Amino acid sequence: MKSITATGGYGIGLRRDHYEDFLKGAVPVDFVEVISENYMVDGGNPLRVLEQVRKDLPVILHGVSMSVGSAEGLDTAYLQRLRRLADRIEPLWVSDHICWTRTSAHNSHDLLPLPYIEEALKVVCKNIEHAQEVLGRELVLENPSSYLSFPGDEMTEWEFIAAITQRTGCQLLLDINNVVVSAHNHNFSADDYIEGLPLERVRQVHLAGHTDGDIKIDTHDHPVSDATWDLYARTRPLLGDVAVMIERDDKIPALDELLEELTIARGFDSNNAIALREEASVSSNLRMAL
Structure with missing residues (x-):
């Protein structure tokens, strides 16, 4: 099993479409990320594949159902299954995500927004502390994408997130695409958002695509947008040794296409990103023509 001491590097999300690619041999990534809930079972083919991949590559477990914003507290059985995994x-x-997904009687299977008020902040922090105690490790939490806000908000989203890290000691997963989406939808400055975060807490970065429109939708079914690349270019010099990954969850392309995007991400560390983006764009147009 490969060492897990690395904290930086470049990776992609491991999805079923690419299981065979990873099982056949080496894929030029530094790590993979998986959706935790897909593997929180005893046995089964997905878990066997993950264990095989884990022999060669470090893995990040990324959940969508912890629901740290739930006023009723966290599901202890869920946390115990996650701890076993x-x-x-x-x-x-x-x-996981800074959001809520469920009540005691219903799981929305969606990442729902929180009001940015002190009362909600206390709930979130209490739940994070509980999760960290059960899991025996610090959580890494992702900024949300959102489509509505609450009139009673007492602070900005970035102030809310900064307070969470200060009170709980958790780390951050900075989703650059989510910042672009929410900044457009709520008419705030994406750069102000980045500047307001405790960037020393960022351990990982997500780069993904979205669906454009009057309201941007975080669909993860498109290549990384120009706006997201541009914000990443301005943000990357402010970050330390972080793990950067391409996230795609729908309309998943061939592995080579994702690796092309990952090469662009790597290029920001070598000042060659613009040329790599142009080269990838040409390759994409050729594939569409064929």
């Missing part, structure tokens, strides 16, 4: 896989870290 983490103990089995030995991930780089365990991450």
Whole structure:
């Protein structure tokens, strides 16, 4: 099993479409990220594949159902299953989202927004502390994409997130695409958002695509947008040794296409990003023509 001491590098999300690519041999990535809930079972083919991939690559467990914003607290059985998976896989870290997804009687299977008020902040922090205690590790939490705001908000989203890290000691997963989406939808400055975060807490970066319109939708079914690349270019010099990955969850292309985007991301560390973006754009147009 490969060492998990690395904290930086470049990776992609491991999705079913690419299982065979990873099982056949080496893929030029530094790590993979998986959706935790897809593997929180005893046995089954997905878990067997993950264990095989984990022999060669570090893994990040990224959840979508912890629901740290739930006023009723966290699901202890869920946390225990997640702890068993983490103990089995030995991930780089365990991450989830700053949102809520469920009540005691219903799971929305969607990442729902929180009001940015002190009362909600206390709930979120209490839940994060509980999760960290059960899991035996710091959580890494992702900034949300959102489509509505609450009239009673007492602080900005970035102030809310900064307070979470200060009170709980958790780390951050900075989703650049989510910042672009929410900045457009709520008419705030994406750069102000970045500047307001405790960037020393950022452990990982997500780069993904969205659907444009009067309201941008975080669909993860398109290549990384120019706006997201541009914000990443301005943000990357402000970050330390972080893990950067391409996230695609729908209309998943061939592995080579994702690796082309990952090459662009790597280029920001070598001042060659513009040329790589142009080259990738030409390749994409050729594929569409064929």
